[in-house]
Amino acid sequence: MKVLAIYGSPRKEGNTSLMLDAAISEFPETAEIHKVYLCDLNFSGCGPCRECKVTGNCVIEDDMQQVFQKMLWAEIIVFGSPSQFSDVSVSIKQLMERTWWMKGQLKNKIGGYVVSGRRYMESTLNTLHAFMLRHRMILGGSGALGFTFTEMGSLDYDPLAIRDAHNTGRRLVELYDFIYSGKK
Numbered sequence: 001m002k003v004l005a006i007y008g009s010p011r012k013e014g015n016t017s018l019m020l021d022a023a024i025s026e027f028p029e030t031a032e033i034h035k036v037y038l039c040d041l042n043f044s045g046c047g048p049c050r051e052c053k054v055t056g057n058c059v060i061e062d063d064m065q066q067v068f069q070k071m072l073w074a075e076i077i078v079f080g081s082p083s084q085f086s087d088v089s090v091s092i093k094q095l096m097e098r099t100w101w102m103k104g105q106l107k108n109k110i111g112g113y114v115v116s117g118r119r120y121m122e123s124t125l126n127t128l129h130a131f132m133l134r135h136r137m138i139l140g141g142s143g144a145l146g147f148t149f150t151e152m153g154s155l156d157y158d159p160l161a162i163r164d165a166h167n168t169g170r171r172l173v174e175l176y177d178f179i180y181s182g183k184k
């Protein structure tokens with residue numbers, strides 16, 4: 001089982017990371033898990049070049065190139081995003097834009113997410129769902145939303161957040177088993 005966990009909050013040890021850690025803790029010991037903290041990387045969103053239309057690859061030479069390799073390698077991709085101004089974080093959005101060239105290459109990978117925020121989170125979910133559906137990924141998980149306020153540790157106000165994150169991890173494992181070994 002090859003898992004890529006993409007941490008999309010500007011705060012490395014914030015609410016979103018706690019939830020994503022809880023989700024991936026459900027993967028079996030044999031799972032190979034790569035964690036990517038977008039806040040540690042240097043990259044931009046999509047630019048004006050349209051070079052990928054000609055070359056079939058993204059030609060921007062920045063840290064996103066290593067993330068592309070991990071995305072292509074993974075069988076399961078799990079995103080963690082805070083809701084920021086009613087959408088995914090800027091870094092997750094930039095990553096999404098940069099995958100424009102990958103058309104078809106993420107097909108049938110299992111995708112999941114955890115999101116932390118407090119209100120207007122619908123469009124955050126919509127962006128995550130649209131990304132996975134447009135890439136023909138298999139949308140998994142169980143919709144883990146953590147109700148937080150702005151300060152660190154405020155996840156404690158939502159007793160269901162971490163539980164739901166674990167459920168998302170479990171569901172991704174279940175879906176993986178179902179698809180890869182026909183286990184129900």
Ligand SMILES: Cc1cc2nc3c(=O)[nH]c(=O)nc-3n(C[C@H](O)[C@H](O)[C@H](O)COP(=O)(O)O)c2cc1C
Pocket residue numbers: 009010011013014015016017082083084085086087116117118119120121148149150151152
């Ligand atoms: C710039 C900014 C915009 C935000 N916008 C929203 C929002 O639209 N909806 C929401 O529920 N929370 C919003 N929040 C709150 C964060 O989503 C919330 O604090 C989240 O748990 C932060 O995750 P973190 O601890 O991983 O950084 C915003 C926070 C910031 C910094």
